Amino acid sequence: MTPARLSTYARSWTLTMVAQVVPLVAVAALLVTLHPVAAVVAVILLAHAWVIPELYANRGAKVVKPRARMGEDPERTALGLLGDLVGHDARELHARTGLVLERGALGVWLVGEAGALLVRGRRVHCWCVRVPEPSLPSSDRIAHLLLALREDEEGFATVANHAFAGARWRVRRRLPQRQRPALDAAAGHCG
Numbered sequence: 001m002t003p004a005r006l007s008t009y010a011r012s013w014t015l016t017m018v019a020q021v022v023p024l025v026a027v028a029a030l031l032v033t034l035h036p037v038a039a040v041v042a043v044i045l046l047a048h049a050w051v052i053p054e055l056y057a058n059r060g061a062k063v064v065k066p067r068a069r070m071g072e073d074p075e076r077t078a079l080g081l082l083g084d085l086v087g088h089d090a091r092e093l094h095a096r097t098g099l100v101l102e103r104g105a106l107g108v109w110l111v112g113e114a115g116a117l118l119v120r121g122r123r124v125h126c127w128c129v130r131v132p133e134p135s136l137p138s139s140d141r142i143a144h145l146l147l148a149l150r151e152d153e154e155g156f157a158t159v160a161n162h163a164f165a166g167a168r169w170r171v172r173r174r175l176p177q178r179q180r181p182a183l184d185a186a187a188g189h190c191g
Helices: 002-033 036-064 072-084 088-097 136-152 153-159 168-174 179-189
Strands: 098-102 108-111 115-120 123-130 161-167
Touching: 002 115, 002 123, 002 168, 036 115, 036 153, 036 161, 036 168, 036 179, 072 123, 088 098, 088 179, 098 136, 098 179, 108 136, 115 136, 115 179, 123 153, 123 168, 136 153, 161 168, 168 179
Parallel strands: none
Antiparallel strands: 098 108, 108 115, 115 123, 123 161
């Protein structure tokens, strides 16, 4: 996955949203001008125009949603191993949010246990990728994804499922409250 290809993905997501939202808004405006009673239907169409991008953003934000935890002992051990892979700031951010911040050539990554967010300016790309072993603790899953990302960032982005690309504010609203500071930190590292 090259930066040019990421830009193409971003444009195609934007065009998809425009193709779905603009007709709803246009028909809503037309209905209001045709007859004032149709304003009720116009409001419903406008609600659909708002909800469609929100549903896609929700789908994207779910790639880093924390999963059910295992026992404390395996998680504590895995957390120690993950801590060896990242610096102090990334460890502290992981402790607060459950996400690991990693700078890469394509942008700033936030790696969770079932996927990653790639922050590039005001846009976020959401990637869904899973470690096939369900019995692994959360920190081990994150460590696997982090190592794969470090080994081949473009390959990671190519193999992973591209779940969403859109405005950072839209994804931020859909993240759990605890994870929002990680997205803010990644945005701060984008410059």
